[in-house]
Every structure is written in C-alpha cells, then in structure tokens.
C-alpha cells in the first residue's frame with residue numbers, strides 16, 4: 319500500500335442554506351478543496367450522501383456532481399452508510415489512492431435536509447424499518463434508550479449529558495462555519511423541551527445543509543500541492559446490528575470499539591497517543607459512549623468527561639473542537655468529511671482560536687444509525 | 701406501507717414467531733435464515749412467550765407523523781423468557797413509569813394505520829404487569 323495524504327480541503331458553512339441546492343453546495347466544497355491544493359484535475363470522486371433520493375428526490379449523484387464540477391468523464395460514485403456516508407467516502411478514497419488505482423481523488427460529503435422533506439422519517443430509514451420504525455420509534459428515541467441504559471448501568475446523569483452540549487457549543491463558538499456558534503448554559507440545556515426522555519432539544523444535533531470535501535494523493539506526490547500535507551495513518555470500518563434491540567449491551571457501541579481497534583492497529587498507535595478527536599455527537603449521549611468505545615476513558619466513565627474538562631480544549635483529550643455535530647451542524651452525509659477537515663486544520667496549525675497546541679495525531683469517528691456502522695480515521699501531521 | 705410487504709411480517713407480528721438455532725439455542729426474533737450467534741442454518745420455529753422485562757426505555761415526545769395522536773408514549777426494548785428482544789410501545793400506564801426492570805406482558809394491538817383507504821396494521825404492545 320502507498321502512503322496517502324490529504325492535500326486540500328473545502329467546505330460550505332453549515333446551516334439552513336436556502337439559496338444553495340445539493341449540487342451548488344457540492345461544487346462550493348469541491349472547488350474549494352481543488353483550489354486549496356492548486357489542482358485542476360481528478361482521477362476519481364467519491365460522493366458521500368445519506369439520502370439525496372429522499373431529501374431532494376435525486377439519486378445518481380456521482381455523475382451529476384462530476385458534471386457540475388466541470389469534471390465530466392471522471393470516475394465518480396455515490397457511497398452510503400447513513401450518517402457515516404462521509405467517513406465511508408473518505409475511506410473509499412483512501413483505499414483507492416493507497417492501492418495505486420488513482421493518484422488524485424476527491425472525497426466529498428453532502429446533504430440537503432431543509433428542502434421540505436419529512437426529516438424524521440428520512441433519518442429513520444437508517445434504523446430497522448420492520449422492527450423499530452414500524453412501532454413508532456424515532457432516532458432521538460433510540461439514543462434516548464442508549465442514554466437510559468447508560469444511566470442505569472453507570473449512574474450517568476442528565477447533567478452529564480447536558481455538559482457535552484455546553485462544551486461543544488463553547489468550542490463551536492470559535493468556528494465560523496458552525497450553524498449554531500452561540501454558547502449555551504447548563505440551565506438552558508436542562509430546561510430545553512423534551513424530545514425523547516431523557517434527551518432534550520439541546521442534546522440533539524440540528525437539521526442542516528452543507529457540504530465538505532478533501533483531496534487525497536500519494537504522500538510522495540503531496541509536495542506538488544502543499545507544504546503541509548496530513549497523512550492518513552489508520553482507517554477502520556465496522557458494523558453492528560441495525561436494530562438496537564439486537565445488541566447485547568445497549569449502553570455500549572461495539573461497532574465504534576471494533577472500528578477503533580482496526581484503525582489503531584493500522585496506525586500502530588493506541589488511544590493514549592491521540593491528541594484530539596472529532597467524534598459523532600449526533601446526541602450528547604453518543605459522545606459519552608464514543609469516548610468510552612475509543613478507549614479515551616474506561617467503559618462507564620464517559621459521563622463526567624465534559625464536566626471535568628477532560629474533553630475540552632486544554633484538557634487531556636480535546637473532543638469536538640469544531641463544535642461537533644451539536645454546534646457545527648449535522649448535514650448527515652457531509653459530517654464525516656467535515657470532521658476530517660477539522661483534524662486537517664488542527665494538524666496544520668490553522669484552527670485559530672480553537673487550536674490544540676502541538677497537535678500531531680488526531681482521530682475522526684463517524685457513525686451511522688444508532689451505531690450500526692462506524693468509520694474511523696487517524697491522521698498525522700507531517 | 702404496501703400490503704404485500706405487510707403480509708410477509710404477519711407471522712412474527714401477529715404470532716410472535718421466532719427462530720431457535722439448533723446449534724447454539726439462540727432465539728432470533730423474527731426468525732432468520734442464518735443464526736446471528738453461530739451462523740448455523742438449522743433453525744426451528746418457536747413462538748415467543750408473550751411477556752418479558754424492560755431492558756431500556758424512553759418516552760417519545762416528538763413522534764413521527766403517523767404517531768402524532770399518541771404522543772407522549774413510552775417505548776421499550778423488552779426481553780422475553782427465551783432471551784429474544786423486541787422494540788415495542790408500552791401502553792395502558794403513565795409513560796414515565798416505564799423503566800428498566802419493569803415486568804410486562806405482550807398483547808396484540810393496533811400499531812398504526814396505513815393511511816387513506818389503507819389497512820390497519822397490527823402487532824404487539826407491552827402492558828405493565830403489577
């Protein structure tokens with residue numbers, strides 16, 4: 319396998335982007351990545367998107383996006399793994415370059431959620447239709463059940479959950495791309511309206527539009543595009559049952575642990591070596607479960623991490639310096655690539671007010687459904 | 701939800717039909733062709749005992765459109781004596797009282813309506829046992 323580097327990145331602001339269509343957002347992000355690297359050609363494009371089909375009635379996204387980028391003829395394909403679609407697009411791009419099949423590959427993530435589709439029902443297609451959705455459960459409902467199981471097993475409190483949101487909004491307040499860059503107080507989170515007990519509105523990531531793209535090439539060609547490439551040193555993808563009821567321990571995300579093991583092994587590092595991470599905080603409880611499954615804290619000890627400052631910028635392992643899905647926004651298919659861009663900026667020392675000092679090794683974890691798929695990448699500054 | 705699709709699910713939804721693996725005894729609900737525990741392919745049909753214990757739960761306050769009239773309602777993962785787990789609503793009680801460890805019975809109920817001119821969709825819901 320060849321060593322692979324990211325040499326350019328581009329993304330839209332996240333939010334309700336009523337003036338931009340799915341293709342407009344893709345082009346802004348993709349052209350931004352090409353421009354960033356000074357590249358004017360591509361071998362392959364991977365478009366991560368959860369559900370263009372249901373959100374805007376558009377499938378066949380590979381050729382559509384290639385065409386609008388002025389890259390007609392280029393190999394281009396849509397990849398899907400629900401909310402992990404962006405991370406999986408990155409993994410496909412990584413494999414493509416590492417294998418020697420392509421030299422210059424764009425990994426993009428896109429989603430248009432505010433064009434009027436029934437978002438609750440579209441997102442629910444990532445759960446088990448026959449066994450879960452049929453009975454009236456929603457995504458917040460599934461994560462609420464994970465939260466209650468975690469509270470039951472480990473004594474995690476509603477305040478612990480709320481602190482994750484407070485911390486991520488504090489980080490997101492320094493991110494000009496964030497959908498909700500305002501800070502929130504513990505009291506505001508605890509008093510926000512109930513969505514699915516014990517999860518309240520401010521434990522949930524928002525509905526968003528957005529696109530993000532990164533450009534990959536072999537490390538030994540990176541010098542043509544940038545002085546500061548970022549290496550992808552590990553990649554892991556793992557699955558679990560779609561239905562939450564099938565999991566032996568509903569308070570633990572086994573796909574996250576398994577994908578982490580694979581990524582750590584490939585990178586030859588362990589959780590203690592990671593200096594910052596973007597994790598998939600679609601709901602506050604998800605960040606708590608993820609940092610446990612990633613090995614940043616012991617199983618059952620994730621609850622107080624945000625409150626204790628462990629995962630804050632300046633803490634032992636800063637998590638979601640971008641603001642996470644909670645504050646930055648969660649255009650589902652774009653999220654995995656946007657997480658990658660945050661680590662890319664951090665490892666190049668370009669993260670401004672939210673810069674983690676001397677960051678050399680970072681991790682991004684992106685998951686689909688209630689944890690049925692998880693994809694992890696580990697990045698190293700060069 | 702088109703009716704042919706509905707028809708296929710009737711054995712598991714109406715009669716709680718599940719599959720017991722002859723190799724490892726794992727009960728999968730609904731029955732599968734391949735055992736999720738040992739990949740065994742010899743599966744014997746069994747009917748779940750219509751009762752169980754709440755593993756974890758929630759109260760849905762913001763429901764999907766089809767369930768608007770019912771919110772807030774309790775949902776739970778229920779484990780039957782066979783060790784099978786299923787997602788179900790918990791009804792005939794104050795939703796906030798549905799917590800892990802609660803004993804429930806599984807009763808045949810109306811789950812949802814297909815919409816204008818469509819069929820009524822049935823299945824099981826849990827009811828607390830006191």
Ligand SMILES: [Zn+2]
Nearest residue numbers: 721724735738
């Ligand atoms: Zn078996």
